[in-house]
Each structure stands twice: as C-alpha cells, then as structure tokens.
Amino acid sequence: MDEAQALAAFAALSQETRLRIVRLLVQAGPEGLAAGAIGEAIGGASSSRLSFHLAHLEQAGLARSRREGRSIIYSAVYPALSDLVAFLMKDCCNGHPDVCTPAVAALSCSCEPEAEETHA
Amino acid sequence: MDEAQALAAFAALSQETRLRIVRLLVQAGPEGLAAGAIGEAIGGASSSRLSFHLAHLEQAGLARSRREGRSIIYSAVYPALSDLVAFLMKDCCNGHPDVCTPAVAALSCSCEPEAEETHA
DNA sequence: TCAATAATTCAATCTCAATTGAGATATTGA
DNA sequence: TCAATATCTCAATTGAGATTGAATTATTGA
Numbered sequence: 001m002d003e004a005q006a007l008a009a010f011a012a013l014s015q016e017t018r019l020r021i022v023r024l025l026v027q028a029g030p031e032g033l034a035a036g037a038i039g040e041a042i043g044g045a046s047s048s049r050l051s052f053h054l055a056h057l058e059q060a061g062l063a064r065s066r067r068e069g070r071s072i073i074y075s076a077v078y079p080a081l082s083d084l085v086a087f088l089m090k091d092c093c094n095g096h097p098d099v100c101t102p103a104v105a106a107l108s109c110s111c112e113p114e115a116e117e118t119h120a
Numbered sequence: 121m122d123e124a125q126a127l128a129a130f131a132a133l134s135q136e137t138r139l140r141i142v143r144l145l146v147q148a149g150p151e152g153l154a155a156g157a158i159g160e161a162i163g164g165a166s167s168s169r170l171s172f173h174l175a176h177l178e179q180a181g182l183a184r185s186r187r188e189g190r191s192i193i194y195s196a197v198y199p200a201l202s203d204l205v206a207f208l209m210k211d212c213c214n215g216h217p218d219v220c221t222p223a224v225a226a227l228s229c230s231c232e233p234e235a236e237e238t239h240a
Numbered sequence: 241t242c243a244a245t246a247a248t249t250c251a252a253t254c255t256c257a258a259t260t261g262a263g264a265t266a267t268t269g270a
Numbered sequence: 271t272c273a274a275t276a277t278c279t280c281a282a283t284t285g286a287g288a289t290t291g292a293a294t295t296a297t298t299g300a
Contacts, residue, residue, distance in 0.1 A: 139260095166261085168261075169260080173258090189268075
C-alpha cells in the first residue's frame with residue numbers, strides 16, 4: 001500500500017454513507033450484500049447516490065462487486081483494510097513498543113485466538 | 121468512539137499533508153515533535169498551511185499539543201487511532217474469524233510480543 | 241417480445257475544505 | 271523594551287466531491 005492508495009481509502013471512509021456501507025460489508029462477511037440490501041440497511045439514500053458511493057468504494061479498493069442475476073453483490077476487501085491500518089501504524093513501535101501494543105490489542109475483534117483453519 | 125468522531129478522523133487522514141503528519145507523529149513516539157520540525161520533515165508546506173492542518177488533526181482528536189518555550193509540540197493520540205480501527209473492524213468476525221484474523225496479524229507492528237512493562 | 245425489477249450513468253447544481261498571503265500573538269534573549 | 275523566532279489567525283479565492291432527478295443498461299419471467 002502506497003500513500004496514494006491510503007489517501008483514497010481514507011477519503012472513501014470519510015463520508016457517512018460510505019463508512020456505513022463499509023462497516024456493514026465488514027460485518028456481512030465475504031459473501032457480501034446486494035446493492036439493494038445495502039441501501040435498505042443504511043437507509044435514506046437514493047439508488048443513484050448509493051451507486052455513486054459503491055463505485056467510489058470499489059475504486060478505492062475497499063469493496064468489490066459481482067453480478068448475480070439482477071442484483072450486484074458488494075463485499076468488503078479485507079486485505080485492503082488491514083493494509084490500510086498497517087500503513088497508518090507503520091513503525092509505530094520504534095523504540096516504544098509499550099505505547100503501541102494497546103493499539104494492536106484493541107483489535108482483538110471478538111475473535112478467540114484459538115480459531116485457526118476451521119475448515120480452510 | 122461514535123460515527124461522527126470516526127468520520128472526523130477519517131476526513132483528517134484523507135489529506136496528504138495530514139496523513140504524513142500523523143504517520144510522522146506515530147513514529148516519533150509520545151514525546152512528539154515541534155511544529156517547525158514537522159514542517160521540515162514533511163516538506164513543502166507554508167507555516168500557515170501547516171498550522172491549519174495541525175489544528176485540524178487536533179480537533180479530530182488524532183493529535184494533541186503543548187507549548188514548550190517558543191515551540192508548540194505535537195504528539196499522536198494513540199488511543200484515538202486504535203479506537204478508530206476498532207470502530208471500523210467492529211464485529212468483523214461475526215461468524216468469520218478465519219477471514220478477519222489476518223487483519224489483526226498485519227498489525228504485528230514489528231513489536232516483539234514478549235515486550236511487557238520494560239520500565240513503566 | 242414486453243413489462244418489471246435492479247442498478248448505473250449523466251449533467252447540473254451546490255456545499256465544504258484547501259490554499260494563499262498578510263498580519264497578529266506569544267516567547268526568548270540582549 | 272526591542273528585535274528575532276515560532277506559530278497562529280483571518281479573509282478571500284479556488285477546486286473537489288456530494289446530491290438530485292431523469293434517462294439508460296442489464297436481467298428475468300410471462
């Protein structure tokens with residue numbers, strides 16, 4: 001991830017509708033959600049507006065889409081999110097690991113650490 | 121961290137000068153850097169512009185400042201950064217821990233895990 | 241093929257944030 | 271107090287991104 005990509009990603013996340021979409025997709029998992037379902041879930045966005053923001057997220061690399069029948073399914077690009085965080089926090093610990101580690105701990109993400117290769 | 125705070129933080133990070141400042145401050149550690157030093161490090165920003173962006177970062181809660189002689193020292197607010205990431209990734213793992221854990225791993229942050237209470 | 245559904249594209253307008261440069265404020269040492 | 275350093279504040283200009291509504295494309299079932 002370079003600076004330009006990070007800037008595009010942060011710009012994408014700095015808009016209410018798009019931030020809600022990303023959080024929704026992050027929670028929705030890899031299977032994603034149809035554009036219409038996203039619109040209903042976040043509420044108060046015309047189909048035109050929604051399409052604009054979804055395209056914006058896709059261009060920023062935070063979401064991707066696939067057609068499925070009449071619907072277009074959007075899903076989160078998880079590596080893009082982790083790369084973004086890594087870019088922001090890079091070299092955070094230079095000489096101060098005790099300061100930086102809480103930031104990592106905050107990401108415990110309600111995952112049990114013993115979760116490994118469930119059925120991959 | 122609520123949505124409004126997250127939006128403010130992402131907006132703050134979506135600008136080249138500010139993103140550079142935050143990354144610089146993250147690397148600089150808790151002691152921070154003087155405004156002038158920041159300006160020299162990132163390059164190509166008038167003092168007026170720099171002041172504008174530093175104030176913006178402070179208002180977004182990503183940096184804080186203190187006066188020290190003629191200089192004003194800025195430093196990163198680490199908890200704000202980790203809260204921001206936690207907000208974005210919240211409930212990421214709902215049913216998909218195997219998808220989400222790589223995001224956390226990316227934050228290894230070149231910290232050795234055995235680093236604990238070095239001299240706190 | 242026709243109507244219905246799902247979503248996108250386009251052009252016009254509008255709003256907000258970035259930049260600039262001049263001037264103001266605060267601190268220090270002589 | 272005066273000059274120098276360090277940084278901030280303010281007003282004006284500029285440009286990028288958000289919103290709206292109408293029209294368009296793609297897919298499906300009758």
